[in-house]
Every structure is written in structure tokens, then in C-alpha cells.
Amino acid sequence: MRRLAANWPAYLQIVSLNAQVVFAYRTGVAIELTAMLLKIFLLKVVWTAVYAGRGVVDDVALREVITFTTLANLQFYLLFSNATSYLYSRIREGLIALDLARPVPFLGQLMAHQVGGTAAFGPYVLLAAPFAFLVGGIQPPASLAAGGLYLVSLLLAYLVTTMIGILVGLLAFWTLEIWGIHSIVNFVSQFFSGALVPLWFFPPVMRDIANWLPFQAQAFLPLSIFLGRIEGWAVAEALAVQLLWVAVLGAFVVLVWRRAMRRVVVQGG
Amino acid sequence: MPIIRVERVVKEFRAPKRQPGLLGSLRTLFTREEIVTRAVDDVSFALEEGELLGYIGPNGAGKSTTIKLLTGILVPSAGRVEVAGIVPWEDRAHNARNIGVVFGQRSQLWWDLPLVESFKLVAKLYRVEPQQYERNLGFFRELLGLDDFLTTPVRALSLGQRMRGDLAAAMLYEPRILYLDEPTIGLDVLAKERIRSFIEQINRERKTTVILTTHDLGDVERLCRRILLIDHGKILFDGTVTQLKAAYAPHRTLVAQVAPDGTGLPAMEQPVEIPNAEFVRWDEGKLWLRFDPAHVGAPALISELMARFPISDLQLVEPELELIIRQIYVERTVKA
Numbered sequence: 001m002r003r004l005a006a007n008w009p010a011y012l013q014i015v016s017l018n019a020q021v022v023f024a025y026r027t028g029v030a031i032e033l034t035a036m037l038l039k040i041f042l043l044k045v046v047w048t049a050v051y052a053g054r055g056v057v058d059d060v061a062l063r064e065v066i067t068f069t070t071l072a073n074l075q076f077y078l079l080f081s082n083a084t085s086y087l088y089s090r091i092r093e094g095l096i097a098l099d100l101a102r103p104v105p106f107l108g109q110l111m112a113h114q115v116g117g118t119a120a121f122g123p124y125v126l127l128a129a130p131f132a133f134l135v136g137g138i139q140p141p142a143s144l145a146a147g148g149l150y151l152v153s154l155l156l157a158y159l160v161t162t163m164i165g166i167l168v169g170l171l172a173f174w175t176l177e178i179w180g181i182h183s184i185v186n187f188v189s190q191f192f193s194g195a196l197v198p199l200w201f202f203p204p205v206m207r208d209i210a211n212w213l214p215f216q217a218q219a220f221l222p223l224s225i226f227l228g229r230i231e232g233w234a235v236a237e238a239l240a241v242q243l244l245w246v247a248v249l250g251a252f253v254v255l256v257w258r259r260a261m262r263r264v265v266v267q268g269g
Numbered sequence: 270m271p272i273i274r275v276e277r278v279v280k281e282f283r284a285p286k287r288q289p290g291l292l293g294s295l296r297t298l299f300t301r302e303e304i305v306t307r308a309v310d311d312v313s314f315a316l317e318e319g320e321l322l323g324y325i326g327p328n329g330a331g332k333s334t335t336i337k338l339l340t341g342i343l344v345p346s347a348g349r350v351e352v353a354g355i356v357p358w359e360d361r362a363h364n365a366r367n368i369g370v371v372f373g374q375r376s377q378l379w380w381d382l383p384l385v386e387s388f389k390l391v392a393k394l395y396r397v398e399p400q401q402y403e404r405n406l407g408f409f410r411e412l413l414g415l416d417d418f419l420t421t422p423v424r425a426l427s428l429g430q431r432m433r434g435d436l437a438a439a440m441l442y443e444p445r446i447l448y449l450d451e452p453t454i455g456l457d458v459l460a461k462e463r464i465r466s467f468i469e470q471i472n473r474e475r476k477t478t479v480i481l482t483t484h485d486l487g488d489v490e491r492l493c494r495r496i497l498l499i500d501h502g503k504i505l506f507d508g509t510v511t512q513l514k515a516a517y518a519p520h521r522t523l524v525a526q527v528a529p530d531g532t533g534l535p536a537m538e539q540p541v542e543i544p545n546a547e548f549v550r551w552d553e554g555k556l557w558l559r560f561d562p563a564h565v566g567a568p569a570l571i572s573e574l575m576a577r578f579p580i581s582d583l584q585l586v587e588p589e590l591e592l593i594i595r596q597i598y599v600e601r602t603v604k605a
Binding site: 006009010012013014017020021024025093094095097098100101102103104105264265 | 365
């Protein structure tokens with residue numbers, strides 16, 4: 001803890017530099033967000049067609065589905081983890097040797113990179129949010145409490161997403177080709193987080209699988225809280241599940257990192 | 270007390286033995302046969318504070334492995350390493366404050382941002398006080414001429430400018446030791462000289478201990494008093510450049526321009542016998558002799574020559590370091 005306090009200025013500086021890098025590429029960011037708005041619009045069109053005039057399917061209202069998918073997309077940009085590509089390039093280019101010769105722990109540097117990217121991306125997402133609301137036509141949170149708890153849940157979702165991103169990136173210590181695995185993980189996580197199709201519509205077996213995977217913590221749980229689909233104890237339970245995944249994945253990151261370090265110091269990478 | 274102490278260090282790498290071909294690569298998956306390579310093999314040396322060591326050897330000789338052992342990125346298989354009283358891999362964070370590292374082929378600078386932003390980060394990473402930061406930055410701005418490109422994004426810098434930036438970044442927190450891995454690689458003559466004089470100056474004025482890994486023997490001749498020659502993980506030579514020359518290439522060459530006399534040159538171009546000197550050749554009126562300074566002094570040889578020939582010009586040729594090193598590499602390779 002004392003070390004964290006001492007290294008704080010360094011982490012803040014990394015956050016700020018990352019924000020500057022994202023700003024340097026602001027045109028690219030603007031294009032990406034435009035694509036996101038288009039995606040939100042298309043999802044609305046498709047879901048409206050699926051519902052074909054019926055207001056409620058499987059006990060889920062059209063407006064809820066649209067709110068869900070719109071927010072899931074907005075969230076995706078906010079939660080996006082650059083840790084994978086950062087780790088990959090540092091390891092591949094051998095720059096990790098420089099990172100390790102720093103007085104500040106590397107996992108801390110990595111987290112600062114991640115937070116910096118998010119901090120720079122955040123304002124753009126907030127800027128795009130009103131348009132997304134207009135394009136998608138979404139409903140407000142079920143209640144003020146639901147809105148607040150959603151933000152807490154979103155933070156946990158952020159941590160889960162970051163941990164998964166770091167784990168995939170750490171694979172680069174063992175294999176130089178991580179993009180195959182990366183895209184598989186991306187797809188599986190998008191699918192089982194419910195970001196493509198909300199988990200309500202999953203057949204029971206797949207729903208069970210989703211319940212045992214960490215990915216529902218990335219989108220489905222926070223959005224269920226937002227929509228008021230779960231209330232009271234169920235919310236506490238959802239947050240506990242998320243927290244559990246943060247702890248499990250966090251421990252896993254530390255474990256894999258130690259193994260990677262042992263490999264580096266013993267094998268020379 | 271030495272600031273760097275390396276004692277009988279061995280570093281072995283293990284890799285699964287690979288069989289050739291497709292079937293072979295399948296077999297590789299299932300056998301536990303391993304190939305052990307000794308990158309560093311029983312290496313010992315010590316460095317006093319303020320020394321400037323040239324660490325040379327062919328590709329794959331074990332130079333980078335040694336540097337990684339010193340920075341604490343690698344743990345030795347046997348032996349002991351101490352840098353400024355710290356065992357590097359046991360306390361990497363602490364060791365990091367004492368050392369600066371510059372790789373000619375890799376940069377610690379932030380590609381997309383103005384150079385000065387990377388400096389600010391280094392200041393925070395190493396907790397450099399604002400005053401110290403300003404003072405050092407001012408010093409390096411002048412010494413390395415950084416002013417022209419301090420606010421230029423690193424991706425737009427020339428290789429020479431980038432190297433100057435990397436050197437400043439590594440020295441901002443005033444480390445006691447600087448590891449330089451091929452800092453002049455790919456640079457033009459002027460840029461090289463700029464880097465060299467910077468290294469010379471910080472070594473002289475700040476008493477920074479420098480280990481310089483390079484393939485450019487110009488760097489070594491210009492900067493290093495002491496050199497360490499390594500090949501196949503073993504130290505071949507540890508001493509001064511003069512000692513190396515004396516040990517591996519004791520001969521000097523004397524080239525004498527013989528003034529043309531009335532009789533014409535060709536008749537004169539006969540092999541010459543002079544005690545303690547070896548006749549090499551005649552070449553357009555120049556007489557080439559090789560001699561060992563341990564057996565005969567140059568003045569004695571010259572007066573002997575002057576007694577026999579009308580000499581109009583004289584040249585004493587030192588053996589080139591590059592030739593010596595090349596010769597050592599070749600001999601080692603043949604022996605191995």
C-alpha cells in the first residue's frame with residue numbers, strides 16, 4: 001500500500017500520457033464512434049422487426065431489448081481493454097526488458113495504461129451517449145437506486161474485462177501468436193456476456209453455461225440492474241458474483257504473471 | 270570497493286530439442302529431451318566506480334545476457350552478481366534506480382508524443398525532484414542539443430535524435446551506472462561523434478560508470494581504456510586496449526619512402542635484411558618492414574635504415590583494433 005502511494009504520481013503520469021495518445025488519434029476515435037452509432041441503429045431496426053408489432057416477447061418488452069443492446073454497445077467502448085495489444089507489443093518487441101528495469105511494478109504500469117485509455121475514451125463515449133439515446137430510443141434506469149447500483153456494477157464489469165484482457169495478453173510470453181485466441185475470447189465473451197443477444201432469450205442449457213462463465217459480469221449483470229430486471233437481494237447477489245470474478249481473475253492474473261516472470265528470468269523469454 | 274562485481278557467473282538456457290520435419294515437430298511435443306546452451310560460462314569481472322568498459326564480442330557471444338543479469342531481468346544459473354551493493358534480481362526495483370539502460374535497437378520513448386513527455390514520465394517513475402529535473406534537463410538540452418526537437422513527436426525524429434533522447438531519458442535521474450547496448454548502431458559519422466562525446470563527458474564529469482556494448486570498434490578506441498572480450502560465453506581478454514594489442518598483435522609496421530637516386534628504383538628493390546625486422550615488400554619505392562617493439566626500438570630501426578638508404582618519408586603503422594578483433598574471432602571459430 002505504501003508502495004502504491006509512492007508510485008501514484010508515476011501511474012497518474014502514465015494515465016495522462018495515454019490520454020494524450022488517444023487524443024492524438026481523435027479522428028480515428030470519432031470514426032469508431034460513428035460506426036458504433038450505426039450499429040446501435042441497425043440493432044434497433046432488427047429487434048423491432050423481430051418483435052413484429054408485438055410489445056412483449058418471452059416476458060421482455062421491445063423497449064427493454066433496445067435499451068439493453070444500446071447500452072451494451074456504449075459500454076463495450078467504455079470497457080474496452082487495450083491491455084492485450086499493449087502487452088503483446090511490449091513482449092514481441094522486447095521492450096518488456098525496459099519496463100522491467102523500472103522501479104515501478106509492471107502490473108501497476110499496465111493498469112495505468114488501461115485506465116489512461118479509458119479516461120481518454122470516456123468523454124467521447126459520453127459525447128456519443130445522447131445520440132445513442134436518440135438513435136436507439138432507450139428508457140431511463142428503473143429507479144435512482146438502480147442507476148447508482150448500475151454504476152457500481154459497471155465498475156466491476158470494467159475490472160473483469162481488464163483482467164480477461166491482461167490474461168490474453170500474458171499468453172504472448174509463451175506463444176507469439178495470440179490473435180487467434182484473442183478473437184475467440186472476444187467472440188465468446190461478447191456472446192456469453194449477452195451483448196449480442198440478451199441472455200433472457202438463451203435456451204436453458206446455454207443460460208446455465210453463461211451463469212458459470214465470467215462474461216455475464218461484463219454486460220448482462222450491470223444491464224439487468226439498470227433495467228430493474230433484478231431487484232433487492234438479487235442485485236446484491238449479482239454484485240457479489242461480479243466481485244467474486246474480479247477476485248478470481250485478479251488472483252489468476254497475479255499467478256500467470258509470476259509464472260511468466262519465472263519463465264523470463266530463468267529462460268530469458 | 271568495486272561498484273559491479275560478477276563472480277563465476279553461469280547462465281544456461283534450456284529449450285526442448287527440436288527434431289527436423291513435420292513428424293519431428295510432433296515428436297518434439299512428446300519428448301522431454303532438452304538442449305542446454307551456456308550463454309554465459311564462468312564469467313568473472315569487477316568494475317570500479319567511474320570506469321568506462323568496452324564490452325565486445327561477436328553476435329551471440331553472451332553480451333546481452335550479461336547485461337540482463339546486471340539489470341536483474343535474468344537470474345544466473347550459478348555464481349554471484351552485485352551492482353552497487355545490490356543483488357539485481359533480488360531487488361529489481363531498488364537496482365533500477367542505480368542504473369540507466371539504453372538499447373540502440375529499442376527505445377523507451379513514447380512513439381506518438383513529444384519527446385519531452387517521455388522525460389516527464391521518467392521523472393515521475395524515478396521520483397526526480399522538480400529542481401533536479403530542471404537542472405538535468407537543462408544540462409542535457411545543451412549537451413545533446415535537444416532544443417530543436419524537444420516538442421517533436423518521437424515518431425518524427427531521426428535515428429540520431431531519437432538516440433540522443435533515449436540517452437537523456439536514461440540519465441535524467443542520475444543513475445550511477447549506465448548500460449549502453451550498441452548506442453551508435455546505424456548512425457552517421459556526426460551523430461556517432463555526438464553520442465560518443467556525450468558518453469565521454471558524463472563519464473568524466475559525473476563519474477558515471479559505463480558498460481558499453483558495441484560492434485563499432487571506433488566507439489571502443491575513442492572511449493574505452495579497458496575492454497572485455499567475450500565469445501561463446503567465456504571471457505577471452507580483460508585489460509586495456511594497449512595490452513590487447515601487445516598480446517595479440519605485437520608487431521608494428523614501418524613504411525619508409527626511399528628517395529629516388531640517379532640509378533633508378535627497380536635495381537634497388539631487392540629484399541632487405543635488417544636485424545630484428547622482417548622484410549615485407551617493396552611497393553612503389555616504399556619499403557615495408559615489420560618489427561616487434563619488444564625486440565627492437567623504432568628509433569634504432571630507423572637509424573639503421575637511414576644509414577642504408579636515402580629516406581624521404583617515414584610512417585609507423587599501429588595495428589588496427591578491428592583487425593586484431595577479427596583475427597581473434599576467426600581463430601576462436603576455427604578452434605570451436
